[in-house]
Amino acid sequence: MSFEPKILGIACNWCTYTGADLAGTTRLQYPQNLRVVRVMCSSRINPSFIFKAFQLGADGVLVGGCHPGDCHYNTGNLYARRRLAVTKKILEFSGMEPGRFRVEWISASEGNKFAEVVREFTEEIRNLGPQTKFKIS
Amino acid sequence: MATSFKQIEENLKTEAGKLLDAGKVSMVLAYGRGYDEKHPLPYVARSLADVDGMVFNEYCTANLARYLVRYPRGTKIGIAAKAADSRAVIQLIQEDKVKRDDLVILGIPVYGMKNAKTDEAIDAKTTCGLYNPVIYDVLLGEEVHGQPVLSPYEVLEKVEAMGQDERFAFWKKELDRCIRCYACRKACPMCYCDPCFIDQNKPKWGEKSPETGGNLMYHLTRFHHLAGRCIDCGECSRACPVDIPLYLFHKKVAKECEEMFGQAAGMSIDEKPALINFRVEDSDKILE
Numbered sequence: 001m002s003f004e005p006k007i008l009g010i011a012c013n014w015c016t017y018t019g020a021d022l023a024g025t026t027r028l029q030y031p032q033n034l035r036v037v038r039v040m041c042s043s044r045i046n047p048s049f050i051f052k053a054f055q056l057g058a059d060g061v062l063v064g065g066c067h068p069g070d071c072h073y074n075t076g077n078l079y080a081r082r083r084l085a086v087t088k089k090i091l092e093f094s095g096m097e098p099g100r101f102r103v104e105w106i107s108a109s110e111g112n113k114f115a116e117v118v119r120e121f122t123e124e125i126r127n128l129g130p131q132t133k134f135k136i137s
Numbered sequence: 138m139a140t141s142f143k144q145i146e147e148n149l150k151t152e153a154g155k156l157l158d159a160g161k162v163s164m165v166l167a168y169g170r171g172y173d174e175k176h177p178l179p180y181v182a183r184s185l186a187d188v189d190g191m192v193f194n195e196y197c198t199a200n201l202a203r204y205l206v207r208y209p210r211g212t213k214i215g216i217a218a219k220a221a222d223s224r225a226v227i228q229l230i231q232e233d234k235v236k237r238d239d240l241v242i243l244g245i246p247v248y249g250m251k252n253a254k255t256d257e258a259i260d261a262k263t264t265c266g267l268y269n270p271v272i273y274d275v276l277l278g279e280e281v282h283g284q285p286v287l288s289p290y291e292v293l294e295k296v297e298a299m300g301q302d303e304r305f306a307f308w309k310k311e312l313d314r315c316i317r318c319y320a321c322r323k324a325c326p327m328c329y330c331d332p333c334f335i336d337q338n339k340p341k342w343g344e345k346s347p348e349t350g351g352n353l354m355y356h357l358t359r360f361h362h363l364a365g366r367c368i369d370c371g372e373c374s375r376a377c378p379v380d381i382p383l384y385l386f387h388k389k390v391a392k393e394c395e396e397m398f399g400q401a402a403g404m405s406i407d408e409k410p411a412l413i414n415f416r417v418e419d420s421d422k423i424l425e
Contacts, residue, residue, distance in 0.1 A: 047361045048334065048342050048354070055343075055350055069417070078415035082398065085423040086364040086412065089393045090357060093296075093386065095305025103424045133305050136350035 005059040005125040009036040009118075010045055014072040015107045016064025022111030030115040031122040034062065042066070042103075043076035047087045050101060054134035060100045060125040062118070067105040077105070096133055099124050139248035139268075140278030146193040148277035149217055152243050154188045156215045162241055165215035166204055168197040175253045179204060193217075195251045198259065200372045202226050202326035205235050215241040217277075219250075221370035223270035224403030225326035228368055231403070231410055234329065244273025248281045252375055261287040263384045265369035271404060289369060290392045296385055308386075309349065312356055314379045317347045321383055322359070324376035327366045334358060360386050365394040365411030368403040397423045 011017040017038045023030065039045060042065030050061050063084060065077045084103050092098045104117050140148075153165040169180025169190045177197045181204075182188050201216055202225035208214060214235075218226055223244060229235050246269045250259040260266055266285035270276070299307060322328045334342050335355045342358065344351030367387045374384040395401050398411040398419075408414075 048358050051354055051357050052342065055354060068419075068421070075415065078417065078419065079413070081419055081421070081424065082412055082415055085397060086361060086390065086394065088424060090360055090364075090386075090390060093304070093389050094308050094353075094357060095301050095303075097301055105421075134350075134353065 003126065003130060005033050005122060005130075006057060007034045007060040007062060007118075007122060007125060008053045008058045009034045009062045009064065010042075010049065011036050011038055011064040012042045012044075012066055012072075012077070013038055013040050015066035015070065016104075016114065018108035019064070019106045019110050019114040022108065023114045024111075026111050028111060028115040030118040033122045033125075034118050041071065041073055041076040042080040043073075043083070045080065045084070047083065047090075050087055050091075051134070054096070054100075054131060055136050057131070057135050059128070059131040060102070060121060062121050063101075063103045064106045064114070064117075065103070067107055070107060096131075097128055099128055100131060139246065139281045142194050145245055145247075145278050146191065149193055149243060149245070150188050150191055152275050152277060153182055153191065153215060153217075154185055156241055157182065157185050157188065162213040162215040164208075164212070165217070165243075166201045167191045167217040167243075168193055168199070168201075193245070195249055196253045198250055198252070198372065198375060200225055200324065200326045200370045202229060203324065203372075205229055205240075205326075206329045210236070211239060213239055213241070215243060217243045217245055218270050218273065219245045219247045220267035220270050221264055221368055221372075222326070223272050224265070224267075224368035225370065226403075227272055227406050228327060228366055228403035228410070230406050231408060232366075237406060241275075242270070242273045244270030244276045246270065246276065246278050246281045254375070254380075259371065261285040261289045262292050263371035263374060265289050272406070290388060293385065293389055293392065296389070309353075311381050312352045313349055315347055315352045315356070315381060316379060317345065317352070317355070318378060320376040320378060321373035324372040325363070326370070326372075327363055327368070328359075330362075334362075356383070356386070360390055363387060364390045365398065365400075366402050367391050 071077045106114050156162045165182045167180050168177040171178045175196050200222050202222050266289050268281035343354030371384045394411050
Protein backbone atom coordinates (compact mmCIF):
# COMPACT_ATOMS: atom_id res chain seq x y z
CA MET A 1 0.00 0.00 0.00
CA SER A 2 1.30 3.44 -0.79
CA PHE A 3 2.24 5.79 2.03
CA GLU A 4 -0.45 8.23 3.07
CA PRO A 5 1.01 10.91 5.35
CA LYS A 6 -0.78 11.99 8.50
CA ILE A 7 -0.52 15.74 8.85
CA LEU A 8 -1.60 17.79 11.82
CA GLY A 9 -2.86 21.24 10.92
CA ILE A 10 -3.17 23.80 13.67
CA ALA A 11 -5.21 26.70 12.38
CA CYS A 12 -6.05 30.03 13.92
CA ASN A 13 -9.77 30.63 14.27
CA TRP A 14 -9.87 34.03 12.62
CA CYS A 15 -7.75 33.61 9.50
CA THR A 16 -6.53 30.17 8.54
CA TYR A 17 -9.56 28.25 9.78
CA THR A 18 -11.89 30.66 8.02
CA GLY A 19 -9.63 30.38 4.97
CA ALA A 20 -10.02 26.61 5.13
CA ASP A 21 -13.75 27.13 5.36
CA LEU A 22 -13.64 29.28 2.27
CA ALA A 23 -11.65 26.64 0.44
CA GLY A 24 -14.41 24.21 1.36
CA THR A 25 -17.34 26.39 0.33
CA THR A 26 -15.69 27.25 -2.97
CA ARG A 27 -15.22 23.48 -3.48
CA LEU A 28 -11.48 23.55 -3.95
CA GLN A 29 -9.84 20.14 -3.97
CA TYR A 30 -7.03 19.46 -1.53
CA PRO A 31 -5.61 16.25 -0.03
CA GLN A 32 -7.42 14.65 2.88
CA ASN A 33 -4.22 14.01 4.80
CA LEU A 34 -4.59 17.15 6.88
CA ARG A 35 -6.35 16.90 10.23
CA VAL A 36 -7.18 20.41 11.36
CA VAL A 37 -7.26 21.53 14.96
CA ARG A 38 -8.71 24.96 15.59
CA VAL A 39 -7.13 27.29 18.13
CA MET A 40 -8.16 30.83 18.92
CA CYS A 41 -4.80 32.30 17.94
CA SER A 42 -1.49 31.03 16.64
CA SER A 43 0.11 32.22 19.88
CA ARG A 44 -2.15 29.75 21.70
CA ILE A 45 0.08 27.00 20.34
CA ASN A 46 2.26 25.47 22.98
CA PRO A 47 5.46 24.17 21.36
CA SER A 48 4.85 20.91 23.22
CA PHE A 49 1.80 20.39 20.97
CA ILE A 50 4.17 20.04 18.08
CA PHE A 51 6.62 17.70 19.82
CA LYS A 52 3.68 15.66 21.10
CA ALA A 53 2.12 15.43 17.64
CA PHE A 54 5.36 14.02 16.25
CA GLN A 55 5.55 11.55 19.13
CA LEU A 56 2.02 10.38 18.48
CA GLY A 57 2.91 9.66 14.87
CA ALA A 58 2.25 12.79 12.84
CA ASP A 59 4.39 12.89 9.69
CA GLY A 60 4.16 16.65 9.43
CA VAL A 61 2.79 19.64 11.30
CA LEU A 62 1.40 22.69 9.53
CA VAL A 63 0.67 25.79 11.55
CA GLY A 64 -1.53 28.50 10.07
CA GLY A 65 -1.99 31.99 11.40
CA CYS A 66 -3.01 35.46 10.35
CA HIS A 67 -0.58 37.58 8.40
CA PRO A 68 1.63 39.59 10.77
CA GLY A 69 -0.22 42.78 11.54
CA ASP A 70 -3.63 41.21 10.86
CA CYS A 71 -4.01 39.36 14.13
CA HIS A 72 -7.47 39.50 15.69
CA TYR A 73 -5.72 40.11 19.01
CA ASN A 74 -3.32 42.63 17.46
CA THR A 75 -0.03 41.09 18.54
CA GLY A 76 -0.62 37.34 18.99
CA ASN A 77 1.03 36.16 15.81
CA LEU A 78 4.03 38.41 16.35
CA TYR A 79 4.79 36.51 19.56
CA ALA A 80 3.98 33.24 17.80
CA ARG A 81 6.40 34.04 15.01
CA ARG A 82 9.34 34.26 17.38
CA ARG A 83 8.26 31.24 19.37
CA LEU A 84 7.65 28.98 16.37
CA ALA A 85 10.94 30.07 14.82
CA VAL A 86 12.66 28.72 17.92
CA THR A 87 10.59 25.52 17.74
CA LYS A 88 11.74 25.06 14.18
CA LYS A 89 15.40 25.52 15.12
CA ILE A 90 15.07 23.05 18.00
CA LEU A 91 13.46 20.42 15.78
CA GLU A 92 16.17 20.94 13.23
CA PHE A 93 19.01 20.67 15.74
CA SER A 94 17.54 17.55 17.33
CA GLY A 95 17.81 15.86 13.94
CA MET A 96 14.25 16.09 12.62
CA GLU A 97 13.96 16.89 8.91
CA PRO A 98 13.26 20.64 8.73
CA GLY A 99 10.58 20.15 6.08
CA ARG A 100 8.22 18.38 8.45
CA PHE A 101 7.26 21.53 10.31
CA ARG A 102 5.93 24.54 8.52
CA VAL A 103 4.33 27.84 9.45
CA GLU A 104 2.20 29.68 6.91
CA TRP A 105 0.30 32.93 7.14
CA ILE A 106 -3.08 32.42 5.45
CA SER A 107 -5.81 35.03 5.71
CA ALA A 108 -9.57 34.42 5.73
CA SER A 109 -9.88 35.36 2.06
CA GLU A 110 -7.10 33.09 0.86
CA GLY A 111 -8.99 29.82 0.29
CA ASN A 112 -6.89 29.28 -2.79
CA LYS A 113 -3.64 29.71 -0.92
CA PHE A 114 -4.83 27.31 1.79
CA ALA A 115 -5.56 24.57 -0.73
CA GLU A 116 -2.28 25.26 -2.50
CA VAL A 117 -0.24 25.11 0.72
CA VAL A 118 -1.89 21.86 1.84
CA ARG A 119 -1.30 20.29 -1.56
CA GLU A 120 2.33 21.34 -1.61
CA PHE A 121 3.02 20.35 1.99
CA THR A 122 1.40 16.93 1.60
CA GLU A 123 3.51 16.29 -1.47
CA GLU A 124 6.64 17.32 0.43
CA ILE A 125 5.84 14.99 3.33
CA ARG A 126 5.04 12.19 0.91
CA ASN A 127 8.52 12.55 -0.53
CA LEU A 128 10.10 12.59 2.93
CA GLY A 129 8.39 9.32 3.83
CA PRO A 130 7.06 8.21 7.21
CA GLN A 131 8.31 10.03 10.28
CA THR A 132 10.01 7.48 12.54
CA LYS A 133 12.43 9.53 14.60
CA PHE A 134 10.14 10.95 17.25
CA LYS A 135 7.35 8.40 16.99
CA ILE A 136 6.77 6.29 20.07
CA SER A 137 6.17 2.75 18.87
CA MET B 138 46.44 39.22 37.30
CA ALA B 139 43.37 37.71 38.80
CA THR B 140 42.77 37.89 42.53
CA SER B 141 43.47 34.62 44.30
CA PHE B 142 40.61 32.48 45.58
CA LYS B 143 41.81 32.91 49.16
CA GLN B 144 41.73 36.69 48.76
CA ILE B 145 38.23 36.56 47.30
CA GLU B 146 37.09 34.40 50.21
CA GLU B 147 38.45 36.97 52.66
CA ASN B 148 36.78 39.83 50.78
CA LEU B 149 33.53 37.87 50.63
CA LYS B 150 33.55 37.33 54.39
CA THR B 151 34.31 41.00 55.10
CA GLU B 152 31.65 42.36 52.75
CA ALA B 153 29.01 39.84 53.85
CA GLY B 154 29.81 40.65 57.46
CA LYS B 155 29.43 44.37 56.82
CA LEU B 156 26.06 43.89 55.11
CA LEU B 157 24.66 41.61 57.82
CA ASP B 158 26.02 43.78 60.61
CA ALA B 159 24.43 46.91 59.16
CA GLY B 160 21.16 45.05 58.66
CA LYS B 161 21.06 45.89 54.97
CA VAL B 162 20.23 42.30 54.09
CA SER B 163 18.57 39.51 56.01
CA MET B 164 20.72 36.83 54.42
CA VAL B 165 23.76 36.37 52.22
CA LEU B 166 23.85 33.55 49.69
CA ALA B 167 27.36 32.16 49.29
CA TYR B 168 29.28 28.90 49.42
CA GLY B 169 29.95 26.80 52.49
CA ARG B 170 32.00 23.75 53.29
CA GLY B 171 30.85 20.42 51.91
CA TYR B 172 32.13 16.99 52.90
CA ASP B 173 35.46 17.87 51.31
CA GLU B 174 37.14 20.77 49.60
CA LYS B 175 35.99 19.66 46.16
CA HIS B 176 32.30 19.75 46.97
CA PRO B 177 31.34 23.13 48.42
CA LEU B 178 27.67 23.60 49.14
CA PRO B 179 25.39 26.59 48.74
CA TYR B 180 25.33 28.37 52.06
CA VAL B 181 23.01 30.90 53.63
CA ALA B 182 24.49 33.26 56.19
CA ARG B 183 21.79 34.87 58.29
CA SER B 184 23.91 36.43 61.03
CA LEU B 185 27.40 37.70 61.59
CA ALA B 186 28.34 34.42 63.29
CA ASP B 187 27.49 32.43 60.12
CA VAL B 188 29.95 34.37 57.98
CA ASP B 189 32.91 32.27 59.17
CA GLY B 190 31.42 29.21 57.49
CA MET B 191 31.83 30.70 54.03
CA VAL B 192 34.36 29.32 51.60
CA PHE B 193 35.35 30.14 48.08
CA ASN B 194 37.58 28.00 45.92
CA GLU B 195 37.86 26.89 42.31
CA TYR B 196 35.12 24.27 42.72
CA CYS B 197 32.40 26.76 43.75
CA THR B 198 30.58 26.43 40.46
CA ALA B 199 26.94 26.23 41.61
CA ASN B 200 24.75 29.03 40.32
CA LEU B 201 23.42 30.76 43.42
CA ALA B 202 20.77 32.70 41.51
CA ARG B 203 18.90 29.39 41.71
CA TYR B 204 18.06 30.14 45.34
CA LEU B 205 16.79 33.71 44.90
CA VAL B 206 13.28 32.67 43.92
CA ARG B 207 12.87 30.56 47.06
CA TYR B 208 12.40 33.54 49.34
CA PRO B 209 9.33 35.75 49.53
CA ARG B 210 9.32 38.90 47.44
CA GLY B 211 10.77 41.83 49.30
CA THR B 212 13.32 39.80 51.28
CA LYS B 213 16.60 41.67 51.20
CA ILE B 214 19.23 39.29 49.93
CA GLY B 215 22.94 39.60 49.41
CA ILE B 216 24.24 37.24 46.77
CA ALA B 217 27.74 36.21 45.77
CA ALA B 218 27.60 36.22 41.98
CA LYS B 219 30.17 35.05 39.48
CA ALA B 220 29.91 36.08 35.83
CA ALA B 221 27.18 33.60 34.85
CA ASP B 222 25.33 34.03 38.14
CA SER B 223 25.12 37.77 37.58
CA ARG B 224 23.58 37.16 34.16
CA ALA B 225 21.05 34.84 35.81
CA VAL B 226 20.25 37.57 38.34
CA ILE B 227 19.65 40.04 35.50
CA GLN B 228 17.44 37.54 33.74
CA LEU B 229 15.40 37.01 36.91
CA ILE B 230 15.05 40.77 37.28
CA GLN B 231 13.86 40.99 33.66
CA GLU B 232 11.27 38.34 34.40
CA ASP B 233 10.20 40.21 37.52
CA LYS B 234 11.01 37.31 39.80
CA VAL B 235 13.19 39.45 42.03
CA LYS B 236 13.57 43.21 42.36
CA ARG B 237 16.87 44.96 41.82
CA ASP B 238 16.32 47.04 44.96
CA ASP B 239 16.06 43.92 47.11
CA LEU B 240 19.44 42.63 46.06
CA VAL B 241 22.99 43.41 47.01
CA ILE B 242 25.17 41.72 44.43
CA LEU B 243 28.69 40.82 45.53
CA GLY B 244 30.39 40.34 42.19
CA ILE B 245 33.19 37.81 41.92
CA PRO B 246 35.59 38.19 39.00
CA VAL B 247 36.60 34.66 38.41
CA TYR B 248 39.38 32.97 36.56
CA GLY B 249 40.33 29.30 36.67
CA MET B 250 37.18 27.58 37.92
CA LYS B 251 37.32 23.81 37.75
CA ASN B 252 34.81 21.07 37.21
CA ALA B 253 34.81 18.96 40.39
CA LYS B 254 34.05 15.76 38.45
CA THR B 255 36.75 15.92 35.81
CA ASP B 256 39.11 18.56 37.23
CA GLU B 257 39.07 20.26 33.83
CA ALA B 258 39.08 24.03 33.68
CA ILE B 259 35.67 25.53 33.00
CA ASP B 260 35.92 27.79 29.98
CA ALA B 261 33.94 28.91 26.95
CA LYS B 262 33.52 25.27 25.90
CA THR B 263 30.76 24.62 28.39
CA THR B 264 29.83 28.12 29.55
CA CYS B 265 29.55 31.65 28.23
CA GLY B 266 33.23 32.13 29.07
CA LEU B 267 32.81 35.53 30.74
CA TYR B 268 35.19 36.36 33.59
CA ASN B 269 33.64 39.43 35.17
CA PRO B 270 30.13 39.84 36.55
CA VAL B 271 27.85 41.90 34.32
CA ILE B 272 26.14 43.59 37.25
CA TYR B 273 27.37 44.10 40.80
CA ASP B 274 27.28 46.45 43.76
CA VAL B 275 30.62 45.43 45.22
CA LEU B 276 33.37 43.73 43.27
CA LEU B 277 35.38 41.30 45.40
CA GLY B 278 38.77 41.51 43.74
CA GLU B 279 40.24 42.95 40.60
CA GLU B 280 38.57 42.69 37.25
CA VAL B 281 40.02 39.99 35.03
CA HIS B 282 41.38 41.45 31.84
CA GLY B 283 41.46 39.75 28.50
CA GLN B 284 39.10 37.87 26.26
CA PRO B 285 38.13 34.19 26.47
CA VAL B 286 40.34 32.10 24.20
CA LEU B 287 37.36 30.48 22.51
CA SER B 288 34.15 32.06 21.38
CA PRO B 289 31.28 30.44 23.34
CA TYR B 290 29.73 28.97 20.19
CA GLU B 291 32.82 27.34 18.73
CA VAL B 292 32.11 23.97 20.31
CA LEU B 293 28.91 23.76 18.29
CA GLU B 294 30.69 23.40 14.98
CA LYS B 295 31.12 19.65 15.25
CA VAL B 296 27.46 18.97 15.98
CA GLU B 297 26.26 21.52 13.44
CA ALA B 298 28.34 19.85 10.73
CA MET B 299 26.57 16.51 11.25
CA GLY B 300 23.83 15.40 8.88
CA GLN B 301 20.21 15.19 10.11
CA ASP B 302 20.25 11.44 10.73
CA GLU B 303 23.65 11.46 12.35
CA ARG B 304 22.61 14.30 14.64
CA PHE B 305 19.42 12.52 15.63
CA ALA B 306 21.43 9.38 16.42
CA PHE B 307 23.81 11.51 18.50
CA TRP B 308 21.05 13.08 20.56
CA LYS B 309 19.16 9.82 20.90
CA LYS B 310 22.27 8.15 22.25
CA GLU B 311 22.86 10.98 24.70
CA LEU B 312 19.28 11.50 25.84
CA ASP B 313 18.58 7.77 26.19
CA ARG B 314 21.04 7.74 29.07
CA CYS B 315 18.91 10.21 31.02
CA ILE B 316 17.69 8.69 34.29
CA ARG B 317 15.20 11.51 34.88
CA CYS B 318 16.67 12.60 38.20
CA TYR B 319 15.84 16.20 37.23
CA ALA B 320 19.18 17.44 38.53
CA CYS B 321 19.39 19.72 35.47
CA ARG B 322 16.10 21.29 36.44
CA LYS B 323 17.16 21.65 40.08
CA ALA B 324 20.49 23.23 39.21
CA CYS B 325 19.05 25.67 36.68
CA PRO B 326 18.46 29.23 37.90
CA MET B 327 15.80 29.73 35.24
CA CYS B 328 13.77 26.58 36.00
CA TYR B 329 11.39 27.84 38.65
CA CYS B 330 7.99 26.69 37.34
CA ASP B 331 5.83 25.00 39.91
CA PRO B 332 4.72 22.51 38.79
CA CYS B 333 7.09 21.78 35.94
CA PHE B 334 5.26 20.79 32.76
CA ILE B 335 6.65 17.26 33.00
CA ASP B 336 5.12 16.78 36.46
CA GLN B 337 1.65 17.62 35.22
CA ASN B 338 -0.81 14.79 34.85
CA LYS B 339 -3.50 16.63 32.97
CA PRO B 340 -2.42 17.07 30.26
CA LYS B 341 0.33 14.51 30.54
CA TRP B 342 3.02 15.85 28.25
CA GLY B 343 5.41 12.97 28.49
CA GLU B 344 6.14 9.66 30.08
CA LYS B 345 7.76 10.08 33.50
CA SER B 346 9.75 6.88 33.44
CA PRO B 347 13.18 7.07 31.80
CA GLU B 348 12.48 5.92 28.26
CA THR B 349 13.18 7.42 24.84
CA GLY B 350 9.87 9.16 24.19
CA GLY B 351 9.52 10.82 27.57
CA ASN B 352 13.19 11.80 27.69
CA LEU B 353 12.96 13.47 24.30
CA MET B 354 9.80 15.32 25.27
CA TYR B 355 11.23 16.49 28.58
CA HIS B 356 14.53 17.72 27.18
CA LEU B 357 13.23 19.30 23.97
CA THR B 358 10.52 21.19 25.82
CA ARG B 359 13.02 22.25 28.48
CA PHE B 360 15.35 23.57 25.76
CA HIS B 361 12.39 25.47 24.35
CA HIS B 362 11.36 26.90 27.72
CA LEU B 363 14.90 28.16 28.21
CA ALA B 364 15.17 29.68 24.74
CA GLY B 365 16.26 33.28 25.02
CA ARG B 366 16.59 32.84 28.81
CA CYS B 367 19.43 30.37 29.21
CA ILE B 368 22.43 32.33 30.46
CA ASP B 369 24.86 29.59 29.58
CA CYS B 370 26.29 28.81 33.01
CA GLY B 371 26.61 25.14 32.06
CA GLU B 372 25.42 24.08 35.49
CA CYS B 373 22.88 21.59 34.05
CA SER B 374 25.60 19.53 32.39
CA ARG B 375 27.82 19.65 35.47
CA ALA B 376 24.92 18.55 37.67
CA CYS B 377 24.04 15.69 35.33
CA PRO B 378 25.01 12.34 36.91
CA VAL B 379 25.29 10.67 33.49
CA ASP B 380 27.10 13.59 31.80
CA ILE B 381 24.69 14.43 29.02
CA PRO B 382 26.13 17.46 27.15
CA LEU B 383 22.99 19.55 27.61
CA TYR B 384 25.05 22.71 27.24
CA LEU B 385 25.46 21.97 23.52
CA PHE B 386 21.74 22.23 22.86
CA HIS B 387 21.33 25.25 25.12
CA LYS B 388 24.21 26.97 23.36
CA LYS B 389 22.69 26.27 19.97
CA VAL B 390 19.32 27.70 21.00
CA ALA B 391 21.02 30.72 22.58
CA LYS B 392 23.03 31.27 19.42
CA GLU B 393 19.97 31.11 17.20
CA CYS B 394 18.08 33.48 19.50
CA GLU B 395 20.97 35.90 19.44
CA GLU B 396 21.08 35.80 15.65
CA MET B 397 17.33 36.06 15.16
CA PHE B 398 16.41 38.55 17.85
CA GLY B 399 19.67 40.40 18.34
CA GLN B 400 19.96 40.05 22.09
CA ALA B 401 21.70 37.68 24.46
CA ALA B 402 20.00 36.60 27.66
CA GLY B 403 20.82 38.38 30.90
CA MET B 404 23.04 41.18 29.65
CA SER B 405 20.96 44.25 30.55
CA ILE B 406 18.15 44.84 33.05
CA ASP B 407 16.32 47.14 30.65
CA GLU B 408 15.65 44.46 28.04
CA LYS B 409 12.75 42.07 27.90
CA PRO B 410 13.33 38.33 27.39
CA ALA B 411 13.35 37.61 23.64
CA LEU B 412 10.33 35.32 23.56
CA ILE B 413 7.95 37.51 25.51
CA ASN B 414 8.75 40.39 23.24
CA PHE B 415 8.45 41.06 19.54
CA ARG B 416 9.32 43.58 16.91
CA VAL B 417 6.92 44.36 14.10
CA GLU B 418 9.87 44.35 11.74
CA ASP B 419 10.91 40.77 12.63
CA SER B 420 11.45 38.99 9.35
CA ASP B 421 9.43 35.99 8.18
CA LYS B 422 12.76 34.53 7.13
CA ILE B 423 13.30 33.28 10.68
CA LEU B 424 10.58 30.70 10.03
CA GLU B 425 12.40 29.12 7.11
